[in-house]
Amino acid sequence: MFAYYLQLGLRSLRRNSVLTALMVLAIAVGIGAAMTTLTVMHLLSGDPLPGRSAHIFYPQVDATPAGYTGTPPHPMDMLDYRSAVDLWRAHHADRQALVADSPVKLQAPESKGPPRMLTMLSTTAGFFPMFKVPFQYGSAWTPADDEGRARVAVISSYLNNRLFGGADSVGHMLLLRNTAVRIVGVLAPWRPSPQFYDVRGGRYAQGNTASFYSRTEDVFTPFFSSLQINDGHFQQFSCWAMPKKPGHLVDSPCAWVGLWVQLDTPAKIHAYRRFIANYARHQKALGRFANTDTRMMSLMQWLAFNHVVPSNVKLQAWLAFAFLAICLFNTVGLLLAKFLRRAGEIGVRRALGASRGAVFSQCLTEAGLIGLVGGLGGLLLTLLGLWIVRHQDTPYADLVHLDLSMLVVTFVLALLVSLLAGTLPALRASRIAPALQLKTL
Amino acid sequence: MNIRPIFSSLRKHRIPTTLIVLEIALACAVLCNAVFMIGQRIGDIRLPNAIDQAGISVVTVQGTDPDHARDVIARNLATLRAIPGVQAVALMNTVPLSQNGWNTGFTTDPATKGFDDKYVNVAEYLITSGGDKALGLHLFRGRFFHADEYAAGTLGTSFMPTGHAAVITRSFAARMWPGHSALGKVLYMGDTYSYTVVGIVDNVLRPNRNGGDARSFSHSVFLPVAPVESAMNDYIVRSAPVDRDRVLRASIDKLSKLEPAAVVKGRTFSDIRNAYFADTRSMAWMLVLVCAVMIAVTAFGIVGLSSFWVGQRRRQIGIRRAVGATRGHILRYFQTENFLISSLGVALGMILAYGANLYLMQHYEMARMPWYFLPIGALTLWLIGQFSVLGPALRASNVPPVVATRSV
Incomplete structure (x- = not known):
């Protein structure tokens, strides 16, 4: 079933390829910015003598x-x-x-x-x-x-x-x-x-x-x-x-x-x-x-x-997370509009016997795909962002790298963002009343 | 135009409307604060510094034998003067924006002893004869030092030179004697040192900001000294900007050959200034980038959402067109809808922007954002909204009335 949803999702995403690209890009840029600044924060605010x-x-x-x-x-x-x-x-x-x-x-x-x-x-x-x-x-x-x-x-x-x-x-x-x-x-x-x-x-x-x-x-x-x-x-x-x-x-x-x-x-x-x-x-x-x-x-x-973490770094982290929130709102809004536009199609599927759960998981698969691709893009952009920071003229430039814990955080964040972006629209789509939609067909 | 139907339509799409409102609100908040921060940083990068910034190079000679300072300095100065293209040469203890701070304090009250609260912190520049020409200082009032004033200045074992003449910057003069002319007034430090202000120059920046505000960044004092002090390492070499790089290379080359045991380093003043503001500049660029990408994301979000709404309502649009609505009506419907959403967004956004500014003021040494940033930010987002909705709205207005009949 999942493979079938995946296929449906891919087809639906291909139908609006420009929009899909925009959503993926928004998530990627948001995650890239957030993770770059978070990694720098993490490296600068760590314990210099762990355990001691x-x-x-x-x-x-x-x-x-x-x-x-x-x-x-x-x-x-x-x-x-x-x-x-x-x-x-x-x-x-x-x-x-x-x-x-x-x-x-x-x-x-x-x-x-x-x-x-x-x-x-x-x-x-x-x-x-x-x-x-x-x-x-x-x-x-x-x-x-x-x-x-x-x-x-x-x-x-x-x-x-x-x-x-x-x-x-x-x-x-x-x-x-x-x-x-x-x-x-x-x-x-x-x-x-x-x-x-x-x-x-x-x-x-x-x-x-x-x-x-x-x-x-x-x-x-x-x-x-x-x-x-x-x-x-x-x-x-x-x-x-x-x-x-x-x-x-x-x-x-x-x-x-x-x-x-x-x-x-x-x-x-x-x-x-x-x-x-x-x-x-x-x-x-x-x-x-x-x-x-x-x-x-x-x-x-x-x-x-002594407020060791430079305030520019903290400001950048704030900015990046505000930016991620904007990207997230953007993606959720677009997905929602997209799913609701297919209300007729969903109505037919519901009338033919698809359960709410089935519609929900189909929509979530599609949203998850965007989140996944966006998350991968975000990881690449994070690497790019860190590369840029490494080439800045700051004393901590040589310290900057993506460690294992931040890599995990990036993936978790990507997953979280895609789920967040997908859940609400999928939930809304699964609650479409079939009768109403069939009437308007 | 009746906006009631627009409201009821928006109420039917409560979630997407809320999301786009939140997006616009956040974008407005970030945009106002980011633009304000960019402005502040550009202000810092452009701080006036009344010396010949394009023509000066600074050659630092360290690690020479302090016992022979007098001879070494005389020889170095003569060597630098002999380089073709050099217009003026002088020796200083430190230079503006070099991060090598020489800070001291002065009071106008002769009675105080230790460094107490009456002292005003100031950057101390020691210059040898011809320093005004080497730096290219702009005299505002009074005069530069006479030869005998240079000759009378020695450090001995102190940070402060003997001698009694000082040239100060306009901003320091205004700080010490607000509303009065500083010329002829006396600066005191403890009961040992006092300097009469003989000249006032246009503002010269300090070696570093030293925790003060923008005004105190140009609190500087110039004191004359004889070229005999081992504590002074910075040779100021002035030339025409076209000769500068060649002159700097020749200066480093000649001085290192003269004394292989010394550590000789040189930078143009432009490099010094760029290095000082490198962090500020990269932060400003990063803010510009964030603003640009954020505006793009917001605009695309509006385009995407409006396009979907247009697609969803093709039939309704067709019906409206069939019963007599003109293209202009349809166009204005979507524009008004966007205007309402944007208005909600920017209203919330201005509150958010103000709150964010208050938070940043408390935690990040930010200044208060002037009120006019809020309406400017709001206007920007309104325009972005209208601009983004134009495409989808035009497409909507082109929906032919026949669509209404087709799918009924």
Whole structure:
């Protein structure tokens, strides 16, 4: 029976081929637009550390100096040097890492290439195990290297490919500004989305947050070593007053260091909140802080707080779904008109003994065909849309691909849309009264 | 014309009518908001920037030895000036739209100490002698810097130069001293730095928007410095637009040869501006595309539905024609029907559009949509409706009266 309905459906669709093409195209374009934007949304709003993000926290204290008269946001998105180092040294968390970015000139004496400017992440040994950073060669530096201000570095797989053609470069030397450092580790390709540990200031970005999805830094060096290597080139998040020497931010009235901690149990989370609250109170009592505000968000809370998904992307998703709705209304209306126009034919079939169910399934088969073809077209258009996004000049372009889950969602959406588009007209057609139609024949 | 029969006919086709009304309403809502967003983005892309945008190239030299900055800079400037076709050269700390923000704050009140609420955030451009010519700044009032003012400016270990003269943009002047002339007034920063405004120039954009509105995007201050500072890396090279690409290539080439250890990069200002607005531009194009496809889908939907209705009513049309209706009557019947459907659609659509705008304002830093977008959107959809129904309606009016007799 189904084969027969299919044949009938095909014949009916062929009879109005232009209209059929229009309906298919409308569904395809609607699904293509919706799935392209939904895929980008899905990729950008995912969890950068699946399974671990609930244990990662970003503690903050309000380090506004006593005597400051303005009203800064409490607390700032980063810490001043002293608070960050105090909290880090206390080692109250299961793991902890300081982070600060700075631009640095890099040369590889062994490869003849020209020097290059790139961004260096100054961090501490806890960074790599805490974020499960994958290594291709070598390993991270040790906590002793942090304290000993060792001249060592870990480089990204991208930089390793550029400088050493992807070979094991552990033990080779790099020149960072004027300091020679030894490579102790090379990362395997690592592309967290977003580059979560550098997310901050999203509140002031007015939705232009695409830069949160850039590649990771190419050089990682021990925090305290880098303060010496790249002195004078650090950048503040914000300052309460002018630092005495720009780029030299140790003990300056500036917020510029981030602290990430890993807390594995609720008890530890609770204890750490108390710890930073006590710290802030203590600092106020000592006359260093003006306030005692603290805040500690989990990784996902912090990403949400910073509105990491660019507002252009969210706007596009809204638009695409409004567009899909328009296409859907359009198709439903056209199918309905089409079926009702065949009321006479349906009346005859009903009079000859076809049940309502039979008419319904015949019409639904025809509608389903349109939905199916439209859905397939939508899938192709989604691939095309993603290809276009990949060739855009945005930091997240290289992240964009259609993963398995979104492929499934596309098919489900196509099916849903075709059923939605078909059910109502088919239902209406199956309720046509045969007698009335026969009379008018 | 009596519209009662049209209403009763529409009531008989309640579901398709509802669907087409909803489609038009959604299209109206999306169209109003999308066109408004396109307008805003075009406004951003076209923001005025009173420098010679077509003739400037920017060559950035990084990683030189700060101890020899004075000699290196003098040599680099001389090398660039010697390139044929170069009209002017100067050194700056950063350039408009480069995303390399140098932000500072000034107040008109000499008594404040730290950065407090009285400070107005502003982009700080440090320029060396001839910077006004290299950039092609348009003087609005006052004067540019004298040679001794350039010579007096050094950074030392600070972000702010010594020296006491500043040239500011018109929009920053209006922000600091609304209703008064800014010339001769003093900008303060803490108790250490103060600058007297000696000139006002047409608006120059900041390196990046820095979270402000369109007006604060051109809050910029120019401060004179001597060519001795290692913190300044951007060489502004101005030439005639036809020479620009050649001059840029020659500049990069010569400077990299002079100092192989330095990192030399160059871009034309047009490239810098295009890169800054790339995202905005692609979003605007995407919105245009959505609008176009959406209008097409809506129009085809109306064409399809009206065609079916015409086909369905051939017999009724024949009867009406047989009992004396003219072609014009039939034509107007379908046009009126479409007008009624569109009116319902746009009425709902305008409410939706307003609601969507309110939602976007709350969640996506959108501005309030001016009221006139609503009637314009409504009018557009009315026209699209009338245009789409014209074909089917004309076909309907061509139905001969004899059809009525045939199938009875």
